Amino acid sequence: MRSVAVIGAGAGGAAAVVELTLKGHEVRWWNRSAATIEPFRAAGGVRHEGVLGEGFVRPAAIVAGLDDALDGVDAALVCLPSLAHEAVANALADAGVACPVVLNPGHTCGALHTAEVLRRRGVEPPPLVELSTLTYVARKPVPDTVRITGVAERVHAACLPGGDEGLALARELYPAATPARDVIATSLSNVNLVLHTPGAILSAAWVEATGGDFRFYVDAMTPGVARVIEALDRERLAVAGAYGHELPPLIEEMAAIGTASREHVRTGDVRAAIAEGAANRTLKAPDTLDHRYYAEDFGYGLVPLIELAAAGGVVVPLARALVGVACALTGTDVFATGLDASRLGISGLDRDGVLALVRAGALQA
Numbered sequence: 091m092r093s094v095a096v097i098g099a100g101a102g103g104a105a106a107v108v109e110l111t112l113k114g115h116e117v118r119w120w121n122r123s124a125a126t127i128e129p130f131r132a133a134g135g136v137r138h139e140g141v142l143g144e145g146f147v148r149p150a151a152i153v154a155g156l157d158d159a160l161d162g163v164d165a166a167l168v169c170l171p172s173l174a175h176e177a178v179a180n181a182l183a184d185a186g187v188a189c190p191v192v193l194n195p196g197h198t199c200g201a202l203h204t205a206e207v208l209r210r211r212g213v214e215p216p217p218l219v220e221l222s223t224l225t226y227v228a229r230k231p232v233p234d235t236v237r238i239t240g241v242a243e244r245v246h247a248a249c250l251p252g253g254d255e256g257l258a259l260a261r262e263l264y265p266a267a268t269p270a271r272d273v274i275a276t277s278l279s280n281v282n283l284v285l286h287t288p289g290a291i292l293s294a295a296w297v298e299a300t301g302g303d304f305r306f307y308v309d310a311m312t313p314g315v316a317r318v319i320e321a322l323d324r325e326r327l328a329v330a331g332a333y334g335h336e337l338p339p340l341i342e343e344m345a346a347i348g349t350a351s352r353e354h355v356r357t358g359d360v361r362a363a364i365a366e367g368a369a370n371r372t373l374k375a376p377d378t379l380d381h382r383y384y385a386e387d388f389g390y391g392l393v394p395l396i397e398l399a400a401a402g403g404v405v406v407p408l409a410r411a412l413v414g415v416a417c418a419l420t421g422t423d424v425f426a427t428g429l430d431a432s433r434l435g436i437s438g439l440d441r442d443g444v445l446a447l448v449r450a451g452a453l454q455a
Contacts, residue, residue: 091115092263095159095166095189096149097178099127101228103169104236106194107149108138109226110167110263117149120159122177127152129233140228140238156185165190165259169224171382172197172390172429179207187216190256192263196220197386198277199394199434201250202448206435217256222246222279223347225264227369240369244346246270246279251450272448274398275337278330281347283391284340285364287412288318290383293375294419302377307370316361318408325406329395332402332441379420388416389428397431402441 092115096106099121110117121127130136135148153159160166166189168178175193182191193200201220208215227240247267249257261267270276290297293310304310323340330337337343341363344350349370354363365371376383392409399406417424431437436444 092165092259093118093150093163094263095120095156095163096169097121097156097159097166098169098174099123099130100170101230101236102194102224102226104130104136104138104230105142105226105228105238106167106169107136108142108147108236108238109241111147111149112142115263118151118153118159118161118163119149120153120156122174122181124154126233133234137235138238139235141241142238156181160185160187160189163189165192165256165263167192167194167263169194171386172200172203173382173386175200175204176207179204180211183208183211183213187213190217190219190253190259192256192260193218193220194260194264195222195224195245195280196273196276198280198283198391199273199398199429200277201248201273202277202434202436203429205250206433209435215250217249217253219247219249219253219256219260220273220276221260221264221267222270222276223281225266227349227373229373239372240348242266243348244268246276248273248276250448271335272333272445274333274444274448275330275335277394278326278333278335278398279337279343280391281340281343281349282387283395284319284323284326285344286383286387287392287416288322289315290376290387291412291415291419292318294379297376297379297381300375302375302381304375305371306373306375306383307367308365310375311361311365313361316364319364320360322408322412325399325404325409326395329399329402329404329406332404333398333445384416384420388413389422389424393425393428393430394434397429397434397436398444401431401436401439401444 201218205215225242228238248270345355349367350363351366
């Protein structure tokens with residue numbers, strides 16, 4: 091049994107509390123917003139339904155302060171959108187974090203971003219691990235309940251140099267975690283940067299007109315949208331290749347996670363593989379342009395992809411075009427607010443410089 095601090099009371103954090111508690115781990119739970127975690131505190135735990143069964147779990151503690159959550163734990167598990175990583179990293183710095191920190195998920199370049207925030211605070215980063223995607227497909231139908239429709243069959247896991255202890259612990263907590271060579275591989279295995287962004291742009295009028303009253307992965311997954319996804323995926327794979335990684339195409343990665351139809355993966359039908367994936371099939375579209383598919387997956391998905399591409403000498407015109415449209419669509423300068431090279435700590439670095447940062451002194455792919 092391990093003692094784990096779970097940070098985050100959204101659907102991902104609640105799902106982690108359920109699974110880790112069911113596995114016998116001691117879970118101490120904290121969230122930055124007291125209002126979000128309060129319904130669980132009032133209930134004394136988490137009601138859950140879905141693929142982990144139906145029931146109610148009580149974590150060891152639901153705490154008011156991060157210091158209390160971290161007290162004596164083996165690891166801190168951050169289950170939050172990447173938009174929250176900076177605030178959480180600052181909170182971890184204030185709390186004097188020393189235990190390994192596992193980002194579940196790391197999204198795109200979450201470990202690099204977190205490490206840079208800590209360094210700017212004058213704090214030596216603890217062992218930092220990132221998982222390529224959230225280990226759950228989950229939603230909260232009501233504030234004290236989580237519905238878990240999928241549990242990842244495989245995710246990629248990697249650490250920054252010096253984080254081997256954290257990586258071993260992450261794999262102990264999540265046996266589905268498969269070691270990757272470095273956090274470039276895990277970051278570029280984040281399926282959401284490819285899966286969400288074309289559909290978010292191409293169904294934006296429908297989102298605004300209906301308030302998201304359609305199934306994002308089914309109704310909005312038309313043949314044309316699927317072709318844009320395939321083209322964007324080729325850019326992602328080209329960037330990965332520049333850093334020495336041969337990653338699976340999107341739908342193969344989704345099938346390994348458990349969110350795409352394996353039958354259609356075998357035929358290469360991207361639209362059908364996504365639309366008929368059981369875990370996502372019933373999920374509704376974003377209800378506004380403030381949804382995380384817009385707020386997160388462009389600035390914190392495509393922007394770091396573009397920065398890694400620039401350092402690696404790869405041209406990614408579609409990724410740039412999608413971000414440009416997102417800027418106009420949302421009225422936000424996504425390039426300026428997203429994870430640019432400065433926020434990732436890779437300004438001025440070329441491919442070898444980035445590899446030296448993420449691998450223990452190795453300059454070769």
